[in-house]
Amino acid sequence: MPTLSLMSPEFSVVRDENKCVKCLACVRQCGFDAQQYDAADDRLYTIDANCVNCQRCVSICPAGALTIYKNPPPMRPNAYWSEGHLRNIMKQAETGGVLLTGMGNDQPYPTYFDRLLLNASQVTNPSIDPLREPMELRTYLGSRTEPVSLKERQDKTRTPLVPLETPIMFSAMSYGSISHTAFESLARAAKEFGTLFNTGEGGLPEDLYQYADHAVVQVASGRFGVHADYLNAGRVVEIKIGQGAKPGIGGHLPGEKITAAVSATRMIPEGTDALSPAPHHDIYSIEDLKQLIYTLKETTRYQKPVSVKVSAVHNVAAIASGIARAGADIITVDGFRGGTGAAPTMIRDHVGIPIELAIAAVDQRLRDEGIRNHVSLVAAGGFRSSADIVKAIALGADAVYIATAALIALGCHLCQKCYTGKCSWGIATQDPYKTRRINPEIGAERLYNLLRGWSHEIKEMLGGMGINSIESLRGNRLHLRGVGLNEVELRLLGVKHAGEAI
Amino acid sequence: MLREGDYRIPSGCAISGFINKDGRRVDGQAIIKSIALMQERSNGLGGGFAAYGIYPEYKDYYALHLLFEDKLSRNQVEDLIKDNFYIEAEDRIPTRHVKSIGKAPLLWRYFVTPRVSKIDESQETEENFMTRLVMRINAQVSGAYVVSSGKNMGAFKGVGYPEDIGEFFRLDEYQAYSWIAHGRFPTNTPGWWGGAHPFTLLDWSVVHNGEVSSYGANRRFLEMYDYKITLQTDTEVIAYAIDLLVRRHKLPLELAARVLAAPFWQEIDRLPAGERDLYTRLRVVYGSLLLNGPFSIIVGFSGGIMALNDRLKLRPLVAGAQANTLYVASEEAAIREICPDVEQVWYPRGGEPVVGRLEEEAQCRLSA
Numbered sequence: 117m118p119t120l121s122l123m124s125p126e127f128s129v130v131r132d133e134n135k136c137v138k139c140l141a142c143v144r145q146c147g148f149d150a151q152q153y154d155a156a157d158d159r160l161y162t163i164d165a166n167c168v169n170c171q172r173c174v175s176i177c178p179a180g181a182l183t184i185y186k187n188p189p190p191m192r193p194n195a196y197w198s199e200g201h202l203r204n205i206m207k208q209a210e211t212g213g214v215l216l217t218g219m220g221n222d223q224p225y226p227t228y229f230d231r232l233l234l235n236a237s238q239v240t241n242p243s244i245d246p247l248r249e250p251m252e253l254r255t256y257l258g259s260r261t262e263p264v265s266l267k268e269r270q271d272k273t274r275t276p277l278v279p280l281e282t283p284i285m286f287s288a289m290s291y292g293s294i295s296h297t298a299f300e301s302l303a304r305a306a307k308e309f310g311t312l313f314n315t316g317e318g319g320l321p322e323d324l325y326q327y328a329d330h331a332v333v334q335v336a337s338g339r340f341g342v343h344a345d346y347l348n349a350g351r352v353v354e355i356k357i358g359q360g361a362k363p364g365i366g367g368h369l370p371g372e373k374i375t376a377a378v379s380a381t382r383m384i385p386e387g388t389d390a391l392s393p394a395p396h397h398d399i400y401s402i403e404d405l406k407q408l409i410y411t412l413k414e415t416t417r418y419q420k421p422v423s424v425k426v427s428a429v430h431n432v433a434a435i436a437s438g439i440a441r442a443g444a445d446i447i448t449v450d451g452f453r454g455g456t457g458a459a460p461t462m463i464r465d466h467v468g469i470p471i472e473l474a475i476a477a478v479d480q481r482l483r484d485e486g487i488r489n490h491v492s493l494v495a496a497g498g499f500r501s502s503a504d505i506v507k508a509i510a511l512g513a514d515a516v517y518i519a520t521a522a523l524i525a526l527g528c529h530l531c532q533k534c535y536t537g538k539c540s541w542g543i544a545t546q547d548p549y550k551t552r553r554i555n556p557e558i559g560a561e562r563l564y565n566l567l568r569g570w571s572h573e574i575k576e577m578l579g580g581m582g583i584n585s586i587e588s589l590r591g592n593r594l595h596l597r598g599v600g601l602n603e604v605e606l607r608l609l610g611v612k613h614a615g616e617a618i
Numbered sequence: 619m620l621r622e623g624d625y626r627i628p629s630g631c632a633i634s635g636f637i638n639k640d641g642r643r644v645d646g647q648a649i650i651k652s653i654a655l656m657q658e659r660s661n662g663l664g665g666g667f668a669a670y671g672i673y674p675e676y677k678d679y680y681a682l683h684l685l686f687e688d689k690l691s692r693n694q695v696e697d698l699i700k701d702n703f704y705i706e707a708e709d710r711i712p713t714r715h716v717k718s719i720g721k722a723p724l725l726w727r728y729f730v731t732p733r734v735s736k737i738d739e740s741q742e743t744e745e746n747f748m749t750r751l752v753m754r755i756n757a758q759v760s761g762a763y764v765v766s767s768g769k770n771m772g773a774f775k776g777v778g779y780p781e782d783i784g785e786f787f788r789l790d791e792y793q794a795y796s797w798i799a800h801g802r803f804p805t806n807t808p809g810w811w812g813g814a815h816p817f818t819l820l821d822w823s824v825v826h827n828g829e830v831s832s833y834g835a836n837r838r839f840l841e842m843y844d845y846k847i848t849l850q851t852d853t854e855v856i857a858y859a860i861d862l863l864v865r866r867h868k869l870p871l872e873l874a875a876r877v878l879a880a881p882f883w884q885e886i887d888r889l890p891a892g893e894r895d896l897y898t899r900l901r902v903v904y905g906s907l908l909l910n911g912p913f914s915i916i917v918g919f920s921g922g923i924m925a926l927n928d929r930l931k932l933r934p935l936v937a938g939a940q941a942n943t944l945y946v947a948s949e950e951a952a953i954r955e956i957c958p959d960v961e962q963v964w965y966p967r968g969g970e971p972v973v974g975r976l977e978e979e980a981q982c983r984l985s986a
Contacts, residue, residue: 240829241831241911241912242932244930249930250882250883250884252883254883256898261903262867262903263867263868263903264867264896264899264903264904266896483841483842486843488839488842489839489842489903581831582831582910582911582912583831583832583910584929585880585905587835587906587908588832588905588908588910590905590906591906592834592838594833594834595831595834
């Protein structure tokens with residue numbers, strides 16, 4: 117029995133009637149039915165309770181007549197019972213359900229990237245000018261065999277390594293959770309820039325196989341869209357064990373998003389919920405994982421590096437060591453700021469650990485065991501800028517995945533309502549009226565620009581450190597200094613405090 | 619007293635070296651003269667030499683040059699040596715009084731061969747056994763430091779201008795077919811004898827002008843292969859990197875140089891397929907050993923020397939050839955000082971190794 121909602125709207129949409137030309141663009145563009153038009157009265161009005169503050173109407177309004185305001189909290193200020201707690205309790209009192217959300221953890225935990233500073237050369241070691249000298253960002257992913265044999269034939273048996281022209285890839289976002297147009301934008305940009313995109317756990321649409329050579333094809337517990345041709349088409353095969361946004365639980369794509377096209381790609385009936393179980397039901401141990409790794413290697417005739425993606429959790433270093441010994445060529449660690457199309461709010465906000473600490477711990481553990489060169493280490497989960505990426509590589513990552521940043525480049529405004537399928541920006545929706553809002557050509561160009569800008573910035577930062585090749589930054593923690601970190605944090609990150617000499 | 623290892627010391631320096639490829643042995647006066655000319659590049663806080671072919675009578679024994687800060691450390695190390703080696707001979711390293719040289723540590727040398735039973739016990743090759751012992755002394759015995767540990771070679775180094783250090787160690791009394799030298803300009807004052815160049819391991823010795831900005835990456839990679847980096851100095855890392863690549867991973871020295879100063883990807887991409895594949899593999903596997911930042915180095919080894927610049931040639935390095943002798947130095951003047959009529963002088967390009975080796979006949983004669 118529905119109960120009366122006691123919740124006041126979180127946002128107010130204010131229309132400047134002097135500016136509004138009644139073009140009705142806002143009504144057509146709002147995915148959440150917050151903007152309404154009463155034809156009888158020729159009157160525009162808003163249902164504030166529906167507004168998610170995705171800013172689509174504000175951005176699209178040709179007259180600049182709209183502004184969205186955050187409403188004051190529906191309670192007197194309380195440092196313990198925050199507005200978020202109150203709204204959540206009210207919502208659950210009305211629905212009895214699990215709170216859902218989208219995108220990444222937005223809680224004010226410490227961000228270690230913001231407590232790490234980079235080095236620069238002065239006098240004794242000249243900076244290198246990226247405008248004059250080659251600056252090398254090319255990175256290879258895969259397992260390295262030592263020593264290098266001068267007998268060529270011996271190396272022909274190796275799984276080929278995969279080159280990236282910049283150490284930045286697009287992280288897993290499945291077709292189904294995002295639109296075909298957003299998915300295609302990522303694929304195109306990856307191909308044009310010489311990097312990889314990740315299919316996520318929904319397979320690869322048939323018309324996008326032309327980009328498969330730049331795809332990391334994912335195999336998740338649901339096995340959606342997984343078949344031999346798909347595995348052999350990709351450049352890297354990735355087993356998804358966990359995801360930073362929701363460690364320890366599976367995936368759920370609601371039936372509303374399983375359109376005919378999505379159903380064909382995923383190989384599941386139209387309109388049914390796509391549920392990926394939390395564990396792979398054929399992997400209950402590390403030796404089971406090894407079996408799947410080698411099943412995939414056999415299927416792809418040892419021509420594709422196999423990656424294993426795990427969430428950054430408390431024991432991630434030991435888990436990563438097991439994964440390396442189980443035969444993986446690449447380990448992807450996804451931190452607790454990683455985004456998602458849908459996650460229980462409590463899990464997104466309270467499970468997992470920061471990627472900075474996870475990557476430092478994994479890199480050190482693999483080195484302690486002398487097997488760091490046997491795997492590539494990819495960091496994921498909330499990279500906001502090129503500086504974050506440089507710091508992650510200095511902590512020990514070979515490359516990083518970005519996804520939230522990529523979606524922002526495509527237009528996402530982080531309203532966190534991906535799970536509703538109503539995305540006004542045409543990203544997290546399958547509604548053809550909305551998906552057309554992304555033109556893959558323009559989307560790819562925006563993503564390409566982001567990679568280009570970040571890559572230039574990385575080159576500038578490297579040059580400042582007196583380094584002209586990304587491999588000299590990898591794991592080079594002497595170029596990092598902590599500010600405002602305690603001794604435990606410094607020890608875990610393996611960095612000295614700012615002010616300490618080299 | 620703070621030592622190397624307590625902090626890092628970026629420094630500028632002078633380097634010089636030569637090899638008589640016909641195996642002709644000469645005393646240390648020429649190398650002292652050459653390095654002394656570049657006094658502007660030193661500041662009196664470190665000088666050193668390595669010489670090859672100086673102990674023909676003990677050529678089958680490891681010549682351990684050690685410095686001790688006190689008797690206690692000497693006793694500890696001697697116990698270690700007696701446990702693990704048969705000692706053929708031992709003595710104080712001969713020195714003479716030089717006014718400008720301050721208080722020197724105890725300087726001893728031992729000619730040793732590992733006990734077979736100990737090597738069997740360790741399940742290691744003789745060289746790895748030796749390496750581990752050197753690392754153990756440097757890391758664990760406070761106040762003791764292994765200056766060199768190769769066969770038929772030795773390193774001599776200390777705090778002072780290199781010409782004074784040469785005088786102090788009586789290098790005019792040693793005969794070597796190759797000499798390398800170093801004058802140091804640290805931007806900090808360690809005042810520690812072990813911190814001078816060359817840095818050595820087994821037969822390798824390295825003198826270095828520069829500051830390696832990839833040090834953190836190089837160091838963490840080498841630690842995976844049981845190298846104990848105790849001195850926080852770039853040069854130590856270079857010696858170990860060469861040891862790993864050439865001795866342990868069996869790469870030719872010229873290819874090891876292409877790891878330390880790798881060709882750029884844009885150059886690799888233009889190579890013929892076979893070479894492209896090889897250089898790609900070298901960079902992919904040993905990327906963490908790429909030396910980034912400015913450097914010029916001279917590497918001494920049994921039977922040869924190699925000089926190498928960073929890929930951008932951010933530090934000076936010049937080579938010269940006259941008859942059977944190859945010269946390398948920071949400055950041309952340092953070569954002309956000891957070989958005024960040098961026939962051929964050239965400035966090697968960044969990343970292009972200059973290698974001089976003993977001719978086959980000389981090699982046979984010296985090892986006979």
